[in-house]
Amino acid sequence: MEESNLIKLLFVVNPVSGGNNKKNWVDAIHAQFAEKPHNYQLITLTGFDDHLLIRNYLDSFKPQKVIAVGGDGTINLIVSQIAGTNIALGILPAGSANGLASELNLPFSITESMAIIMANHTKKIDLIQFNNKEHCIHLSDIGLNALVIKDYTLKKMRGKCGYLKSIYHVLQLRKLIKTSIQLNGQTLIRNTYMVVFANARSYGSGALINPLGDLCDGKFEVVVVKELSIWELLKMLLIHAPFDSNKIEIFQTDEVIITTEKKVFFQIDGEFLGRVNTIHAAIKPGAVSVLLAE
Numbered sequence: 001m002e003e004s005n006l007i008k009l010l011f012v013v014n015p016v017s018g019g020n021n022k023k024n025w026v027d028a029i030h031a032q033f034a035e036k037p038h039n040y041q042l043i044t045l046t047g048f049d050d051h052l053l054i055r056n057y058l059d060s061f062k063p064q065k066v067i068a069v070g071g072d073g074t075i076n077l078i079v080s081q082i083a084g085t086n087i088a089l090g091i092l093p094a095g096s097a098n099g100l101a102s103e104l105n106l107p108f109s110i111t112e113s114m115a116i117i118m119a120n121h122t123k124k125i126d127l128i129q130f131n132n133k134e135h136c137i138h139l140s141d142i143g144l145n146a147l148v149i150k151d152y153t154l155k156k157m158r159g160k161c162g163y164l165k166s167i168y169h170v171l172q173l174r175k176l177i178k179t180s181i182q183l184n185g186q187t188l189i190r191n192t193y194m195v196v197f198a199n200a201r202s203y204g205s206g207a208l209i210n211p212l213g214d215l216c217d218g219k220f221e222v223v224v225v226k227e228l229s230i231w232e233l234l235k236m237l238l239i240h241a242p243f244d245s246n247k248i249e250i251f252q253t254d255e256v257i258i259t260t261e262k263k264v265f266f267q268i269d270g271e272f273l274g275r276v277n278t279i280h281a282a283i284k285p286g287a288v289s290v291l292l293a294e
Contacts, residue, residue, distance in 0.1 A: 071095015
C-alpha cells in the first residue's frame with residue numbers, strides 16, 4: 001500500500017507525566033509498525049511551547065489520529081488543538097492517574113491500548129470550555145483541590161502518598177470562599193471550599209465527586225462543596241465513596257458563571273492555572289471523537 005493512502009498517526013509523548021518512564025510505550029509504538037506499512041510520527045514534549053509543537057505537526061503532517069502517550073494533562077493539551085475537527089483522539093494511558101482513560105473504561109496494558117488505536121471505533125464526547133478559551137475534558141475546579149494540585153506539583157514526593165501529604169497540608173489552610181453561582185436562570189450565593197466543573201464522575205485517584213457524570217449528555221455538573229474534612233477526602237480516595245450529600249450540592253447545566261469575592265486557585269484536568277475570581281463555563285457537545293474499544 002502506498003504511504004499516501006495510509007492513515008496518518010501522530011503520537012504525542014509526555015516524558016514526565018506521572019514520573020513514569022515511557023520507554024516501554026515508545027518501544028511498543030515502534031514495534032507495532034516494524035513489519036507493516038505505516039505512516040506515523042512521534043514527538044516528545046519538552047514543557048516549552050508544547051502547544052505550538054503540536055500545532056506545527058498538525059499543520060504539516062495532517063494526521064487523522066493524534067494519540068496522547070501520557071495522562072490527563074497531555075490529553076488536554078492535544079484536545080485544545082483538535083476540538084471541533086475530524087481528527088480522532090487516541091489514548092495510551094501512561095500518566096500517573098489517567099482519569100479520562102478510567103472514565104472511558106480503556107485498558108491499561110500496552111498491547112490492548114495499541115489495538116484500540118489501530119482500530120477505527122470512535123465516540124464523540126463533550127468538552128467544557130472556560131472563558132471562551134481553555135478546554136476541560138474531564139474535571140476542573142476552583143478552591144481547595146486546585147490548591148492541593150499546586151502544592152503537589154511543588155513537592156518531590158509523587159504518587160498517592162505525595163497526594164495525601166498535600167491534602168493534609170492544604171486542609172490546615174482551608175478557608176471558605178464566598179461564591180456567586182449563576183446557572184439555569186438563577187443566582188445562588190454559597191460559602192464553599194471548592195466548586196467542581198464536572199464533565200466526568202471521578203478524579204484520576206478514583207475519588208467519586210459526581211455520580212451524575214456522563215461525557216456524552218450535552219451537560220456538565222457544578223458540584224458545590226460546602227463542608228470538607230480529612231476523613232471525607234480519605235473516604236473518597238481510599239474506598240471511592242461519594243461525598244456526603246448533606247455536604248455538597250450538584251447542579252446540572254450547560255452553562256455557568258462563577259464569581260468569587262477574592263481570587264481563588266483554579267485547575268483544569270490536573271493542571272494548575274493560577275488564580276481567578278470569575279469563570280464562565282459552557283458545554284461543547286460532541287466536540288471530540290475518541291478512539292474506544294467496540
